[in-house]
Each structure stands twice: as C-alpha cells, then as structure tokens.
Amino acid sequence: MGRKLFGTDGVRGRANSHPMTAEMALAIGAAAGRYFRRDRDGVHRVVIGKDTRLSGYMFENALTAGLTSTGMSVLLLGPVPTPAVGLLTPSMRADLGIMISASHNPSQDNGIKFFGPDGFKLSDDAEAQIEAMVASGVDVAPADEIGRARRIDDGRFRYQERVKSTLPQGLSLDRMKVVVDCANGAAYRAAPEVLWELGATVIPVGVSPNGENINHDCGSTKPRIAAETVVAHGADVGICLDGDADRVMIIDETGTVADGDQIMALMAARWAEEQRLRDGVLVATVMSNLGLERFLDARGLRLERTAVGDRYVVEAMRRGGWNLGGEQSGHIVMTDYATTGDGLMAGLQFLAAMVKSGKRASELARNFEPVPQMLKNVRFAADRAPLEVASVQKAIAAAEADLKGNGRLLIRKSGTEPLIRVMAESEDQDLLDRVVNDVVASVEAVI
Template sequence: MGRLFGTDGVRGLANGELLTPALALRVGEAAARVLLEDVDGRRPLAVIGRDGRASGEMLEGAVVAGLASAGADVIRVGMLPTPALAFLTSHFRADIGVMLSASHNPMPDNGIKIFARGGHKLPDEVESEIERLVLSDEPWDRPTGADVGRVTDHLEAEGAYADHLLVCTPAPLNGIKVVVDCAHGAASHVAPDVYRRAGAEVVVIGASPDGTNINDGVGSTHLDELRAAVREHGADLGIAHDGDADRCLAVDADGNDVDGDQILAICAIALREAGELRDNTVVATAMSNLGFHHAMREHGITVATTAVGDRYVLEKLRADSLSLGGEQSGHVVFLDSATTGDGLLTALQLMSRMAQTGKSLAELGRVVTRLPQVMINVPVTDRERAASARPVSEAVRRAEVELAGAGRILLRPSGTEQIVRVMVEAPTEDQAQNVAEKVAKVVQTAR
C-alpha cells in the first residue's frame, strides 16, 4: 500500500481496493488517537459530515465506529459542505472534524478529509502519524464500558453555518438574479437558502441528490447546463459548486466563464478598497494565469505564489498572517471568515461586489486579461515516476525554449488521481495547444 493521504485527505474508489469500510474504521480510530492526546481529562468530541454519495452512508458508519472506539463522542451533522464541517468543528469546539467527500470526483469515488481543532486542515506530520498508526499493528489500550464514545445526531447544524455566512456577507444581494448549480451535492439545500436570505432571486439546478448523481454532468466541472440556464432565465450570473461546495466558479449574464483567477482578483481588489487585504498581498498557486499576475501588479497588489493545492495556499496565509488566497479551480480562502476554501462564502463575496459597485460580472471580470491556457490531463500508471522521467524533463525544457519567455509550461502530478497535468500558456491558443500536445505525448510514453 502506498501513501494514504494525498493533497486532500484519503481518496479513492469507495469499497474498492483501498477505501474500504475496514480502512475507514482504522483511519477514524488512528485520527482520534493522534488528535485526542491532549484533551486535559475531558470527554473528547468529534464532528462528522458527508456529501451526497451513496457510499458516504457506509463509510460514515465505519469512521464513527473508529472514533467512538477510541473514546470520542461523535456528532453526526448529515449532508453538508466541507467548509460547513470545518466551521462546525470550531463552532462545537470539537477536537476533530471528519468530512466524507471526493469533492469534484465522479460518484464511485469517495474520500476522508480530517480537520483538527478550530477547523484547520492537518499538517503533513500529523497526517503521517495517523497513517503510521493505520498501517501499524502495535497494541493500544482501548476504552471500554462508559469510556466508549457516544454518538448523537445534530441535523439542524446547517442553520449555524448559514447564519455565519450571512454575517460575513458585505452587502445585501437585492436586485441580483442568480442561477446556482449545486452539482447534486452537499450544498443542494443550504446554498439556495443562503443566497435567498441574502436578498438574491435564485434559480436552482443540480440540487436533487439521490446518492448516485453527484457531479454527473453538473457542477463546477460541467458548466454547459449552467450557461444555458443563465441565458434562459435572464440571470445576472450563474454560480457552480462542486460536490462538497468548497469551490465556486461562475458564468456571466452571457454565459461566459469567470474562473477562479478572475474571482480571486475581483475579491482582492474589493478587500484592498475596504482596507481588509492584509499586507496588500494575495496568495495564488503556480497554476494562476499570467494575466492574473499582470492585473494584480496594475492594481498595486503583491502576489505570493505557492505550490498547487489549497492546503499550500492555507499554509502561506496562516504563516504570513494574510487574509485572501485561492486557486484557478475556484478554491478561494477568506481567512478572516473561514479556515478553508468555501464556495458559498466566495459566491456571496462575489455577488456583494456586484451589488456594491453596480457593475455586471462581465465588467468586473475584465480586470484579468487571460493568456490562452491549455491543460491536458494525461492518464498514467505512476504519476510521480512519469512526471520525473528524463524524456519528460527534456520535453519540458524544449517547450520552454520554444515559448521564449512569452509564455510558460507547468507539469505536475495530480494529488488525487493517477494523472499528470500538462499546462501551457502562450500568446496564442494554437501555440499553447501545440506545445501542450507535444509534451503530453512524451508523458504518455513515460507512463
């Protein structure tokens, strides 16, 4: 068995070779043992939530059993977004939070995301210790009798999260008509409700989860239905969430995409004008388009760049006491209001900016002039080996020479799938496509 934890928890085919109920039980048990060591003699507490996948019910039972067997009381909050689970971990003053979700992945997949006290993601060293215990057979003193954890349901917890979001909304959304695509996922109830309470007129699609339809042709990875619905209903914009609603993408009134770089730029400028962008700095990843960097420079905002992955954005924000960061994929972190990327919070901030300025989303989005960008996902059998193969490195060097400083190439293994991503930006779409295809072909041969 390889490393369990990827860039966003343990993820894989639910009930497949890796992510079985037996493993889920051991992860819950090990996480409790590591994170509940310092509870000062009080009863430890855990909170667990899930998205709409059918396998979530099965895995929830296993993780709950593992947590309770380690002596933790467990609160089940049902189907809620990942950022809601992070918020509730802090709200309930819990020692550990567990979210069962594979985010934007197809329905057969699932995952286990773990949060520490305060709703923060785990440092690498804590994940490594949990993984060591999962894979170890070392004996330990299991609690018995009255020391075994108890399990309760708190299915009204959504209300506390919704109230929190509304407190963080800068301006009423009166006069804004929005179509929201919930990806048949965890935000199917709470997102439309919050947007209406904030004052928007809301049209809802992709909000009928049945256990098997999450991310199926809807959500942030499938924007066609959202584009069509925005045009059909004459909406001001469309908002697309993924299965666990930790990300937000948008389309304007004409159905044109507004990606995470544009959303991050819009929000950075808004926070700077409000005096809330600490150190006049925004955090972005190496995947952010060069056009984003140009836009921030023109507005006098510094960009701090991290490796790809929202966990690295979070680490930078916390290490440097900054307030805003995000990814092109739509993960945006408002650290003064949340401990992780929150798609609903992002959407509320974006629509508030529209309401405050009276500008359309298309007009706001034009702050970023994107260089043509092509991404090719190359399936491989060993993502790390393929990405580091000598022929691949040589192909990347040739591509850099061809781009001659007018663009860039980024090659990286996925953190959750056996895929190597080849991203190229260039002055023209044709050049970006041509360079990306040449490198992708070499990656295929190195799989």
C-alpha cells in the same frame, strides 16, 4: 516520512477500492482518534460531515466505529458543505473534524478530509503521523471508555447563519435573480436557502441528489447547464458550486463563465480599495494565470504563489498573516470569515460587489485578459511513475527550453486522482500547442 494514503487533500480514491474501503476507513478513524486523544484526559469529540455520495453512508459508519473504538465521541452532521465542518469543529469544541467527500470527482470516488481543533486542515506532519499509526495499529479504549455517536440536526443551519453574516450589513439581494448550481452535492439545501433568505429570486440547478448524480453534468467543473439556465431565465448571475461546495465559478448574464482567477482579481482589487487586503497580498497557486499577476502588479499589489492545493494556500496565508487567497479552480479562501475555501461565501462577495457598484456581472467578472493557457491531463495506472522515465524527462526539458523567455511550463502529478497534469502558458499559441502536445505524447508513450 513518506506518505502513501494522504494526497494533497486527505485520502481519496474509488469507493470499495484501496485506499477507500470500509476496512481502511475504520483503521483511519481509529488512528485519527488515537492521535487526537493520545495521553489527554477528558471528553474528546469529532464532528463528521459528508456530501451526497452513496458511499458516504458506508464511510460515515466505518469512521464512526474506528473513532468510538478509541474513545472519541462522534457528532454526525449529515450532508453539509466542507467549510461547514471547518466552522463547526472549533464551534463545537471538537478535537477533530472530518469531511467525507471527493469534492469535484465523480460519484464513484470518495475521500476523507481532516480538520484540526482550530478548524484548519491538518499539516503534512500530522497526516504523516496518522498514516504511520494506520500502518502500525493502535490500542483501542477499554470497554467502559468507548465513545458515543449522535446526530446533530442544526449543523447546517448554524453554517447558513454564518454565511449570511458575511454579506455586508445593510445589503440586500432584493430584485436579483440568481441561478445557483449545487452539483447535486452537499449544498443542495444550504445554498438556495441562504440566497432566498437574503432576498434573491433563486433558480436552483443540481438540487436533486440521488447518491449517484453528484457532479454529473453539473457543478463548477461542468457549468454548461447552469450557463444555459442563466440565459434562458434572464438571470443576473449564476453561482456554480462543486460537490462539497468549497469551489465556485461565476456565470455572468450572458452565460460566460469566470474562473477563480477572475473572482480573486475582483476581490483583491476591491478589498485593497477598502483597505481590507492585508499587506496588499493575494495568495494563489502556481496554476493561476500570468494575467492575474500582471493585473495585481499594475495596482501595486502582490501575488504570492504556492504549491497546488487549497491547504497550501491557507498555510501560506497563515504564515504571512494574509486574508485572501485561492485557486484558479474556484477555491476562494477568506480567513476573515472561514478556515477553508467556501464557494457560497465567495459567491456572496461577488453579489455584494454587484449591489454596491450597480454593475452587471459581465462588467465585474472580466478583470484581466488571460495569457493563453493550455492544460491536458493524462491518466495512468496507480503503480506507474511516468515522470521518472528518461524519455519523458527529456521531453519536459526540451519544452522548458522552447518556452524560456516566452512562457512557463508546469508538470505535476495530481494529488487527488491518478493523473499527470501538463500545463503551459505562452502568448505564442503555436508554441503553446506544440510544447504541451509533445509532453503529453511522451507521457502517453510510456503508459
């Protein structure tokens, strides 16, 4: 079944433009409500969280209207990190969890992410069925069965207690000075409070959301200010989150940024030493650096690769019974603790490694030498299909032939933005530059 609304992480787009309109959110809410109620009797609940975007109010109200029209009772959490919705959906015995967020995207964008009653993101099949119901329309509930909506005031605090419980017992962050960049997003209260309550001296960045500054020159995709703050304050480490706090980048005491691959390398090695890494397997996507794979191989561990998207990482982890995975972009998934990527939890794991080992962040954040990697994005009109054009396919085939035995090439359409992502790896820098630029030029020529 084809999908037009759902991408790799729910429905996403520019606010007040298709598909992210109030009318569509109402229809999606009604379809999701009908899908999860279907023929089952009894009380049906949905929890809704959001980040700090101005359009979040509009989508929160529209989704609530659609959901209650089909008899779902709505529990509104307000601004909370995405992993809080994954945690609270089963905790509050809800049939469905919804997060209103476009993650690391600019404030003009927004999105709708879905979690099932087990707290995990919905499968492709479930999303396809909901999308089909949006297209066909749904039957609303009788007047006496319309759902109710109410605010939940302690959702953030429940989440914070869960996060704190993941720090190994007996460990304290006393005497640690930590910069935390919350991207003016969903964790602007939760992250500084958790770190302070665990004993750290906290220097907050990006904790003044105004509806329009989420991810603006801050957060995991733009860590420059956080890195400068670490150096200026002589901090031990920086934790850099994105707008919905499901991603993290670590900044060492010199201001150097470590991506998700380096964080996963550290955690996989330490968990394996502690006999916590199930089957010696780390799950990551095709975007992860070849250097990570070599690092694991040298320790008798295995990298299991998936398609891009943290949901596909989680699906592979659940199928294989594995407990650690993530993405180079900073999604770190620890199914012992959470159902989705959690930047704050992953940051705590890094701090725990610092405390246990007595090592500086710079000693723990550089675990392998990355193979040179180049990624370029090409924006295109949503109604175009540049990868289907013969000249582009020819350029891709030529690049693959050039890289054979000397690297790898990955071309994909983003599931969250109208972008073609061109990524290649090779230890031959000249070859790397040439093949990426040739493919990018061929795509730009047809758009």
